[in-house]
Amino acid sequence: MSGAPIRPNGPQYSRLLVYAALAIGVTTVGILCRRTWPGAALHAILVGAVGDSRSGHLYAISESLVSACPLLLTGLGVVVAWRAGMFSIGAEGQLLMGALAAIATAGLARNMPGPVLTLLMILAGSAAGAGWSALAGWLRVRRGVPEVISTIMLNYVALYLVGLLVEGPLQESGQLAQTAPVPAAAMFARLLPASWTGGVPARLHSGVLLALLAAAACYVYLYITPEGLRLRVLGSNPEAARTAGFAVDRIRVRAMALSGALCGLAGAIELAGVAGRLYPEFSPGWGYSAIPVALIGGLHPIGTALSALFFGGLAAGCGNLERMTGVSAVLINVIQAAAVLAVIGVRAWRNRSAGAETV
């Protein structure tokens, strides 16, 4: 279905500037509706993202990094799949399957020593995400089912599967629809001692480092290994890839599996780093925000890391804005959408004679 070649550019850091300008513009409009002074609101966002001299910077920066972590991993998942020409929208479902597999592992292997259990949870989460995504890849190459539609369907199946299991076999005793917590020993270590952040324990966990490592690994895979080259060639020119004799189907399924593994990892890390247990509203839509994150990042791992940090900071900032002024944090969705539309609009206008589809 997406037979048209995509022509992704490298990281364009100037996009982040476009993005920042838009963020300020749209926030202003949104806040004017509430008749709050825009300066104060922007200040609230800034304080939420990077802190100020009064409350200290470390805590706010920690919150921003924690918000960036799932966005970064799912964004990387989008990069890997889309670079191979597979327009997967399945990050949300793969993330949930990753979290589901991780919490199930935690329940089964409860008596393992902490670090071993953490490792098992990460592996199980990645494997579940990879499997869920590879299913969509397999449907595409073997059955011709467009991945756009199958991944959306699989997202909802995963969502309801989580709902079913946390009210059923995985439910902790009691009325709440949630699982038992991950054993404390298997949770990721907190990186900042409470004394550094004015006595309030900051949530920054070692899983964030793992996410940054994944970004570097994605860069190496896509740009240094021959396999990554084949993947990118397939995405930008499927006809050339077929003529060159690439195993097109295998590359597609592998790209989907890898993409799913990253999203599943996001679910497992969020579970073992922040949430501690699984419940139906586990994800606030990270898997959908991942697409703007990856696009603003130029479908490049390093660009995506920068874009995820920016979005993470914005998410933490908008959370603070909601607490301070009552302006809803859903405003962030408008900002994300407006940024992508602006970037696409500007680029399409520049290449209006080139004839390529703009991603």
Next chain:
Amino acid sequence: MAVGISNLLQSSAATATPLLLAALGENVVQRAGIVNVGMEGMMLVGAFFAVVGARHSATHLTGNPYAGVVLAVVAAMLLAALFALFVLKLTANQVVIGVVLNLLALGLTGTLYRALFGVTGAFLASTTAALPAYPWLLGQDLLPLLALLGVPAVGLFLFRTRAGLELRACGEHPAAAEAAGVNVLGVRALALLFGGAMSGLAGAFLSIGENHTFVDNMSAGRGFIALAIVTSGRWTPWGCLGMAALFGLAQALQFLFQAQGLHVSYQLFVALPYVVTLLVLTSGGRWTPWGCLGMAAMFGTAQALRFVLQAQGLHISSQLFVAVPCVVTLFVLTSGGRWAAAPAALGQPYRRS
């Protein structure tokens, strides 16, 4: 029992109406060669502006809920026009724009909702004019009727008129259509506007037809179910009707079971549209809406059997009864043909050379 059945039909109609309205719109859009993933957002915008229109009229003008319907349609069409601008004029990727418009709609309605009405919706419900229900429509408002009439209308248009033929040509082979003198981009733009208008109607039904208020993200995946309906209904309005009816019935049965105090996980019912669509797509056309109805009957029989056994004092794990139909289905789907009935140029950008 008669009351039970009439309740069941009423509640099926309430679930199926927005799905059918949106699916009919998307059916035309996809036949013209475009996949509109942004229907979810168009529905949400429609739901929000229906409340704005109906409420505004209630306090300042005549209290006419149809003003809300009109505003919903206009707002959703504006979003569709934005989609058309980016996808047709700027040749942006359809999936990207669809996903982005969904985010835009979610953020925009959420922010405007709080800005216009404050944080709670309790006040909203009492001042919003709801669509009137008529006894001669079996206690329904006009939109279910409109959805039903839309089925033959879209069918006749697509398969019995010259304009419909031209529209389908744009989805099968745009270059050939252009050579035959069809304005492909113009046809696709009109199709998108129609899809937007139908999504707006669906949204209006959600907010001022069914629930009498607006809540954040109230479309709750229905735009995606409509996408599923078009695909599993094999791109025909009759198929859409069959699938929408099936999903409406599934939802209604769930409410019925709940009211009867039977403990069947509701997730099984709400996940049904997505699973069925995957199966229909996977089977490559062997599974028609009627086949799905048969499958639903199989699920139902398995559940009923479980209740009978339970009443006899035999406790068999509920998972087993869910698993059996799934295993049977996988057995049936040993091999299948390719994905055939879709418009050949579906999802591919077209640029005039």
